[in-house]
Amino acid sequence: MIPKAFRALLGGAAALLAAACDNAGYQVVVDYSMGDSFTFLRGAAAKGPVWVDLRGNPFADAGAGLDAVVAEAFRRGVTQLGGVSFTTDRDLAGDPQYRIVLVFGGAQPGRSIDRVCQGDIPTRGGGIGPDGEVRTLAVFCADSQSRVAVSGVARGVDGPDSRNLRKLLTLSLQKMF
Numbered sequence: 001m002i003p004k005a006f007r008a009l010l011g012g013a014a015a016l017l018a019a020a021c022d023n024a025g026y027q028v029v030v031d032y033s034m035g036d037s038f039t040f041l042r043g044a045a046a047k048g049p050v051w052v053d054l055r056g057n058p059f060a061d062a063g064a065g066l067d068a069v070v071a072e073a074f075r076r077g078v079t080q081l082g083g084v085s086f087t088t089d090r091d092l093a094g095d096p097q098y099r100i101v102l103v104f105g106g107a108q109p110g111r112s113i114d115r116v117c118q119g120d121i122p123t124r125g126g127g128i129g130p131d132g133e134v135r136t137l138a139v140f141c142a143d144s145q146s147r148v149a150v151s152g153v154a155r156g157v158d159g160p161d162s163r164n165l166r167k168l169l170t171l172s173l174q175k176m177f
Contacts, residue, residue, distance in 0.1 A: 025164035028152040028171045032113050037140050037147040038177045040098055041078070048094020049087040050074075055121050056104035058128050059160050066160040070102060073166045077173025100176075103137040113149045117141035132157040134165060138172045148176045 044050050052070055059066060067088040074086040090096050101116050105127075115121075116139045128134055134157045139149045154168040 051093035
């Protein structure tokens with residue numbers, strides 16, 4: 001039997017931990033994984049830059065700023081490969097069959113993740129939400145099959161250079177591979 005005072009202390013600690021997670025400014029969840037995706041990434045990276053197929057842009061810019069932020073954050077996310085580069089330009093990709101589809105706004109609930117790899121990518125709507133919230137869904141695709149999917153949210157985002165957005169993107173890659 002746990003004394004009431006100790007239960008109250010544990011409850012308070014749990015509440016503080018939950019609040020700390022909420023205040024981190026970014027969170028990432030692995031939605032789906034077939035396993036061994038790292039092998040597929042390694043193979044794609046050996047052929048040249050890995051394509052990041054950006055879908056949606058929550059910012060008013062033309063995308064050049066967001067493209068550079070995504071490519072750099074993803075490069076930082078896979079340090080175990082060293083020297084892996086990413087591009088948002090399909091024509092520069094080493095093997096565009098292997099790609100990461102990054103959906104800003106997140107996918108609509110009830111949609112199959114495989115449909116993202118097949119090009120069916122309806123989103124909840126772009127833009128920055130309340131409290132500077134930006135939602136993402138990142139899916140690593142091998143042709144039309146998904147290998148791993150990670151969703152995330154960043155808060156306090158005011159532009160593509162936001163620290164929380166960069167952290168979200170880097171952590172997304174780390175969780176994927």
